[in-house]
Amino acid sequence: MVRVAGLVAQIRAGITERSADGRTPQEQLDFILTEIAYL
Numbered sequence: 072m073v074r075v076a077g078l079v080a081q082i083r084a085g086i087t088e089r090s091a092d093g094r095t096p097q098e099q100l101d102f103i104l105t106e107i108a109y110l
Contacts, residue, residue: 075103 081096089095094102 075100078103 078096078100082100087095087097090099092099
């Protein structure tokens with residue numbers, strides 16, 4: 072949950088830099104939300 076909160080904070084701060092996997096914070100959060108929908 073801490074990492075997800077960190078992504079939300081980055082999105083709110085307007086950070087759009089890509090991480091090592093090539094995703095922006097928004098793209099990472101979208102991926103997480105899609106994956107947890109199956110749980």
